[in-house]
Amino acid sequence: MKTGRCRCGNRIFFNNHYCLACNATLGRCGPCSALTSFSAIDQSQGCDTCGAATYACTNQVHGVCRSFNAAPNTLCRLCEFTRTTPALSNATNVARWGALEVAKRRLLLQLEELGLPPFVANLNETHPLKFQFIEDSIDSTGRPRRVTTGHKDGLITINLAEADSVHRERVRVQLREPQRTLIGHMRHEVGHYVDWSWASRLAAKDYHRLFGDPLAVDYAAAMGAHYQHGPPADWAQSHVSAYATMHPWEDFAETVNVYLDILAIATTASDVGGRSLDMSPAVDTKQLVSQVLDIVIEVSEYNYDLGLTALLPERLPPAVIEKLAYVHGLRSIKIGPL
Ligand SMILES: [Zn+2]
Ligand SMILES: [Zn+2]
Ligand SMILES: [Zn+2]
Ligand SMILES: [Zn+2]
Incomplete structure (x- = not known):
């Protein structure tokens, strides 16, 4: 940042x-x-x-x-992007909302800086991005109403419980995720927003070749299969995460997530660390990723020194770099008013 x-x-x-x-x-x-x-x-x-x-x-x-x-x-x-806030009757909710707002601001400022949706032409008017931060509740018949974190038609919903670090860690262990963070949720869900809001402008042929044709894979069936059988054993050769193997939409969102992680590290390395890193749309993705992975290796070692986890994977296979290059290429799309 x-x-x-x-x-x-x-x-x-x-x-x-x-x-x-x-x-x-x-x-x-x-x-x-x-x-x-x-x-x-x-x-x-x-x-x-x-x-x-x-x-x-x-x-x-x-x-x-x-x-x-x-x-x-x-x-x-930036506050205008939040459509629904939790009930503010207790201090815990306010604190959790605050943590989500911090992550949302980091996300939006980064998207603006990179020239990605919704900060493209008048995209935020035709395909508005909104957030709702809400909690599980009990409906009028006494049934529990669970909030699912996700994206639909420009609305990103995050369950307020995700701002509770104990809850987040429990789910992280259950789902065997290397990390589970609020900014990670934001970057993943905005990946779905980019997909939805820019679907007609994404290069379909390359999208299908790299991620698969999303409309050819039944989402519910793919999710069922993923949770029943897990990812393919060799998933790390072609995907940024095990979850990305579930469906082309998830692969795209996970790739956007990691692309934004990489660019965030590059921005901080340039601004705070005094390194000279070219992050422009014209720069070669492989070169940029390689420079950032050098930093990742160094910072991960500091993390291990203190008993913390890796910053990001320290190696990314060629198939993943090709997917990242596709996302990087979105920044070069020249468009007028939509
Ligand atoms: Zn001023
Ligand atoms: Zn504000
Ligand atoms: Zn998703
Ligand atoms: Zn001062």
Whole structure:
């Protein structure tokens, strides 16, 4: 994630609320998009980067947003993406919603930076992306109503329980996943959104060759078979995860997930680590992946030093790199208004 600068010169990280050097208020400026410090002016906050008078996003009262907008009593553009929030009657729900908002913001800022949907032409008008963060409940007849995390027609639903690290770890072990994180959920589900919103623009021939024809594989039957028999023994030769083998749609979403992981590492390595990495759409995918995997190997060693898990797989086979190249190529699609 890219960092910003406080008016005192101190570096600002995405998670900082106050400058540790000068105690200035920090946040994201709506008018100029910078991660910046603010100076109080009467009832408003003056952006120290662009000088605009700004006002706290209304979600700041819940502690789930750090944006400042051009007009008072408004939601910021990133909060506007959330259609449904959980019941805010208890502090646990608010804290879990906050954790989901942090992951959602990391996702949206990255998609914008890379020029991927929904930040393409007027795509967010024709195929709006929305999020709902809701919890399991009991309906009026006393039956449990379970919330399934997933994507449908532009709406990403995340079960609020996923923001509970104990729940997440239990499911991770059950499903034998190497990692289970909120940002991972966001990146996977937005992969389905890219698929849905851009389906007519994806190169179908290459999509079918690399991932398979999604309409030729019955989804429910594929899911049943996956959970009954597990993935093929040699799945790692051709897929980024065991789950990706279930269905072409899941393969595409898992590939987008890993592509965004790789680009996130490359962005941080460039901005914080001072490495010079070309992340432009024109760069060769193999070269970019190879540079990032060098970093992954190094950081994973730090993780092992402290008893943590690998950052990402340390090797990716040629078949997976070809799939990543397909996703990378989406950034070069030139389109006008949809
Ligand atoms: Zn400062
Ligand atoms: Zn500004
Ligand atoms: Zn906001
Ligand atoms: Zn999925």
